[in-house]
Amino acid sequence: MGRPIEVALSVRPDVQGVCAEPDFGFSQAYVRDTYAAARFQHSRAAALQPRLSSPPAGRATRRPPPRLLVTRLPRLGTLPRCCSWARRALDLRFPHPHCWARPRCCPNNAIQVTPGTNSSVPTRLVERYVPSAPPPPAHQTPQVHLPNPRPRGTAPRPPTKPVAAAAVAVPSAPTATGPPFPFSTSPPRRRRARLHPVADMGSTALGGAAPARAGLAPKNGVLGSTFKPCGVVKLKTTPKVGRSSVCVRASIASSPQKQYSPKTPAVQSGEEVRIAVLGASGYTGAEIVRLLANHPQFRITVMTADRKAGEQFGSVFPHLITQDLPNLVAIKDADFSDVDAVFCCLPHGTTQEIIKGLPKQLKIVDLSADFRLRDINEYAEWYGHAHRAPELQEEAVYGLTEVLRDEIRNARLVANPGCYPTSIQLPLVPLIKAKLIKLSNIIIDAKSGVTGAGRGAKEANLYTEIAEGIHAYGIKGHRHVPEVEQGLSEAAESKVTISFTPNLICMKRGMQSTMFVEMAPGVTVSDLYQHLKSTYEGEEFVKLLNGSNVPHTRHVVGSNYCFMNVFEDRIPGRAIIISVIDNLVKGASGQAVQNLNLMMGLPENMGLQYQPLFP
Ligand SMILES: NC(=O)C1=CN([C@@H]2O[C@H](COP(=O)(O)OP(=O)(O)OC[C@H]3O[C@@H](n4cnc5c(N)ncnc54)[C@H](OP(=O)(O)O)[C@@H]3O)[C@@H](O)[C@H]2O)C=CC1
Ligand SMILES: CC(=O)N[C@@H](CCC(=O)OP(=O)(O)O)C(=O)O
Numbered sequence: 001m002g003r004p005i006e007v008a009l010s011v012r013p014d015v016q017g018v019c020a021e022p023d024f025g026f027s028q029a030y031v032r033d034t035y036a037a038a039r040f041q042h043s044r045a046a047a048l049q050p051r052l053s054s055p056p057a058g059r060a061t062r063r064p065p066p067r068l069l070v071t072r073l074p075r076l077g078t079l080p081r082c083c084s085w086a087r088r089a090l091d092l093r094f095p096h097p098h099c100w101a102r103p104r105c106c107p108n109n110a111i112q113v114t115p116g117t118n119s120s121v122p123t124r125l126v127e128r129y130v131p132s133a134p135p136p137p138a139h140q141t142p143q144v145h146l147p148n149p150r151p152r153g154t155a156p157r158p159p160t161k162p163v164a165a166a167a168v169a170v171p172s173a174p175t176a177t178g179p180p181f182p183f184s185t186s187p188p189r190r191r192r193a194r195l196h197p198v199a200d201m202g203s204t205a206l207g208g209a210a211p212a213r214a215g216l217a218p219k220n221g222v223l224g225s226t227f228k229p230c231g232v233v234k235l236k237t238t239p240k241v242g243r244s245s246v247c248v249r250a251s252i253a254s255s256p257q258k259q260y261s262p263k264t265p266a267v268q269s270g271e272e273v274r275i276a277v278l279g280a281s282g283y284t285g286a287e288i289v290r291l292l293a294n295h296p297q298f299r300i301t302v303m304t305a306d307r308k309a310g311e312q313f314g315s316v317f318p319h320l321i322t323q324d325l326p327n328l329v330a331i332k333d334a335d336f337s338d339v340d341a342v343f344c345c346l347p348h349g350t351t352q353e354i355i356k357g358l359p360k361q362l363k364i365v366d367l368s369a370d371f372r373l374r375d376i377n378e379y380a381e382w383y384g385h386a387h388r389a390p391e392l393q394e395e396a397v398y399g400l401t402e403v404l405r406d407e408i409r410n411a412r413l414v415a416n417p418g419c420y421p422t423s424i425q426l427p428l429v430p431l432i433k434a435k436l437i438k439l440s441n442i443i444i445d446a447k448s449g450v451t452g453a454g455r456g457a458k459e460a461n462l463y464t465e466i467a468e469g470i471h472a473y474g475i476k477g478h479r480h481v482p483e484v485e486q487g488l489s490e491a492a493e494s495k496v497t498i499s500f501t502p503n504l505i506c507m508k509r510g511m512q513s514t515m516f517v518e519m520a521p522g523v524t525v526s527d528l529y530q531h532l533k534s535t536y537e538g539e540e541f542v543k544l545l546n547g548s549n550v551p552h553t554r555h556v557v558g559s560n561y562c563f564m565n566v567f568e569d570r571i572p573g574r575a576i577i578i579s580v581i582d583n584l585v586k587g588a589s590g591q592a593v594q595n596l597n598l599m600m601g602l603p604e605n606m607g608l609q610y611q612p613l614f615p
Pocket of ligand 1 (some may be wrong): 011279282305306345346348350368453454456587588
């Protein structure tokens with residue numbers, strides 16, 4: 001394991017959010033690793049030229065830390081601005097505005113931040129790096145593209161010229177050969193990009209093999225000692241309104257089982273995709289934000305709300321206060337000039353009008369039900385009004401990822417499946433396609449956690465109405481029936497009907513679908529099992545459990561997994577299939593991220609490798 005570097009930034013504890021002093025000269029930063037060295041140069045903010053010098057070789061860790069002296073700070077009035085300075089100076093992306101916890105983009109604890117003692121202002125931030133890249137030759141100056149800020153609404157400028165980069169070096173053994181740099185150089189790109197792991201998804205701070213495969217991991221470590229590989233980190237700043245977006249992207253914890261890429265990738269590895277989350281103040285919107293915190297290439301630039309427009313996201317969802325995010329705005333005030341792709345997390349009915357008004361070049365994943373039904377008459381029948389964007393309905397691709405991967409890859413607009421339909425179709429579609437089950441008498445009993453109903457206050461979802469009980473609803477016809485029947489009928493190439501009853505159960509997240517099916521003549525439960533096994537063998541997110549293990553919702557909560565298994569019914573010829581998902585992840589936002597990854601030509605699992613939260 002390589003020696004980590006700790007960079008501590010002390011912030012004056014008496015600063016309370018806003019500082020009137022123009023020369024807010026508060027700061028000292030320490031590099032506490034004896035072997036650390038860093039050089040910061042910023043051609044624009046000439047005033048800001050903190051330097052760290054490499055300590056002499058061979059000195060032990062007890063040596064007082066070298067000090068990063070910030071001689072003068074730019075005229076920055078507020079603490080958030082100060083954080084922006086700190087990002088530039090230390091190449092870190094500090095959470096905004098109360099930067100006292102983990103920054104985003106730091107999976108697997110490669111980067112850690114310890115909270116300060118002052119409740120409102122950080123007093124100490126500690127960042128750990130475990131880089132793996134060999135340093136560039138001593139004569140080579142790492143390059144970084146400086147921010148190229150432009151006023152909102154103006155046309156993007158061409159990429160800025162590379163200039164000398166700020167960098168923190170982390171050798172793992174004493175050296176007198178000068179500071180190495182973990183940030184690699186890179187030529188300007190057409191699209192704006194940010195710090196990112198060069199080794200893509202395969203790289204890992206926990207020992208993934210990809211950096212080594214890609215020749216990126218140091219041979220026996222930088223400067224003669226060993227590092228645990230985590231991939232090279234590129235430093236680039238991006239033009240961003242009003243602030244620097246320099247940050248460190250750590251690599252993701254495990255290697256993908258499959259790497260998918262389209263024929264013409266919409267984005268290169270490492271290039272940034274600017275994201276708008278419409279309906280970010282709802283449950284699925286917040287879940288997108290949570291998932292994207294670990295996504296190395298998606299950056300949220302726009303977030304909208306309705307009633308909560310104007311509020312800070314961190315005050316609407318305090319569990320995500322650590323994320324550096326734009327404020328919530330009304331959709332009418334959203335600026336889509338700084339957006340490449342949209343997650344639309346709005347109520348059905350509202351969505352179609354809004355998507356119709358979005359710029360046509362945007363890639364869109366719509367989480368609502370608005371574009372799922374291909375037959376607009378069926379839509380009108382189940383949703384109670386004529387469709388208001390039939391041309392988009394035609395364009396939309398249904399986003400059941402494992403089943404329609406190829407279509408999704410080339411889509412501009414994806415209709416993300418409903419949560420019940422996801423949990424039902426994942427097991428039934430392959431069995432129907434293989435003609436292993438009969439198309440009649442498919443009975444489905446499904447149960448959903450209360451988040452399935454959204455965050456809006458409804459009497460039926462009060463604790464007193466939900467707690468300690470379970471109740472069925474939509475018995476005569478739930479709007480997910482036509483969606484499931486559409487998918488199963490396509491698989492069967494003939495009309496399939498189902499009996500479906502959803503239930504609301506007293507849990508926050510999770511969904512279980514229990515499917516009672518008749519097997520085709522001569523087919524056994526073992527045949528069903530084997531077929532599902534071979535179908536999903538290489539899939540990262542769909543898992544067939546072994547033997548008689550029963551899928552539990554608590555084993556998938558917080559993750560993008562669907563766990564399933566097949567059981568023999570007491571009645572000969574019948575089988576019972578159980579699948580579980582987290583309704584907010586695989587049932588909504590997780591699958592949406594999976595789909596956008598595909599649409600952008602990125603590895604499908606990027607940013608999604610969360611293990612379930614248990615207990
Ligand atoms: N929850 C789940 O498990 C799943 C949900 N879905 C679908 O995803 C979509 C979002 O669901 P969910 O997050 O649960 O819903 P929520 O009710 O939690 O959130 C809805 C979001 O939409 C905003 N909004 C509401 N009305 C309007 C409007 N007229 N104009 C603009 N914005 C509006 C809300 O803003 P504000 O808060 O400010 O009012 C909020 O941000 C829905 O279509 C839902 O059916 C799909 C699969 C699963
Ligand atoms: C518990 C609960 O109320 N669940 C919702 C389904 C959630 C979902 O998937 O909704 P969409 O089809 O709009 O995406 C319902 O039954 O209507």
